[in-house]
């Protein structure tokens with residue numbers, strides 16, 4: 001997805017979090033200038049300053065990570081050199097590089113690199129009241145030095161906070177972004193992450209952030225598949241073009257009512273199968289991707305008697321953003337929509353899913369069945385696993401379990417003692433898949 005003409009609306013976000021390598025700055029500069037600079041100085045640092053607490057802690061981490069508790073300074077230097085060659089994102093390596101680079105910058109040996117479009121845009125965002133943060137795999141010390149010693153002087157005044165893999169965690173894990181959001185105090189949907197790496201954008205989005213890819217010619221990820229993430233070629237495009245940051249598609253009352261009518265019809269059908277008895281089960285439709293907005297069935301209603309108004313608009317975390325109380329499981333629907341990109345999620349309480357979930361807590365494997373083509377497989381000659389996760393009343397816990405259990409080629413998960421979650425591109429596809437998954441479960445039930 002590319003950006004369209006327009007102008008960046010600073011009201012759409014409260015803060016922008018920036019990756020450095022490949023995003024604000026050339027990876028080549030880091031590889032060609034900074035890595036050799038630090039590598040040439042590891043030996044002297046370890047020999048002369050090995051007792052300094054930060055250096056000693058990093059050395060201990062190197063020994064632990066390499067599984068060599070007795071490695072002497074020469075061996076530690078060797079390991080660090082190998083990690084540099086492998087471009088390994090090891091925290092102690094980053095710490096030691098950070099120390100050396102900070103000193104190199106302070107001495108004037110080094111001046112950092114920023115692409116020509118970046119500094120002006122950062123100044124304009126800052127002037128417009130958008131807070132700026134950095135989240136880079138380079139250590140906080142290295143980031144501080146980087147911004148303090150730019151070609152245009154000290155830029156640290158533009159930046160409200162610095163995050164690295166030590167104080168926030170790995171860059172491809174959603175929890176790191178949750179940690180940063182909570183540390184900044186900015187709501188996830190008001191945070192925008194810019195990175196050249198699709199995996200990082202996925203993780204930010206999974207934490208409920210906005211995420212935009214920066215695809216710069218010549219960078220290592222320039223040809224990567226950014227999926228449905230909006231992409232810019234440089235930051236200037238935020239000034240001359242609009243991205244998903246600005247394209248907040250307003251969901252109207254009519255959109256919600258229309259979705260309510262679809263969900264009511266789907267629920268009536270599932271209820272007629274006996275899959276939504278009483279108030280059990282819930283359904284959702286994605287109405288907008290950026291920001292994520294879902295229409296979720298209202299909680300506690302008789303699911304066989306829903307009307308088009310028995311629906312609640314929620315945000316990307318499943319919290320109501322309009323009147324009404326959404327399903328108690330709305331947060332799980334939102335999580336599935338974020339994780340899988342699904343446009344519709346079905347949750348039903350079927351007898352077969354409860355029995356089979358209890359009999360096969362390790363999951364169920366299906367193979368050689370024509371019905372598997374109903375899940376999008378081109379042939380019956382496949383083997384797919386239907387994961388089973390333990391139930392919980394805590395939707396974050398349940399969501400974590402679902403995320404960890406997701407299986408390729410299976411758009412569904414059984415929640416033990418509870419029911420099934422199934423998803424698809426739209427209500428129709430999600431329904432077809434739910435019917436297939438339930439058929440597979442009934443087959444297993446009949447077999448055993």
Ligand SMILES: CSCCC(=O)C(=O)COP(=O)(O)O
Nearest residue numbers: 279280281282299300327328
């Ligand atoms: C007897 S249903 C118990 C709650 C449940 O699991 C469910 O699916 C329905 O909850 P909702 O809040 O969506 O009505």
Ligand SMILES: [Zn+2]
Nearest residue numbers: 281347418419
């Ligand atoms: Zn349920």
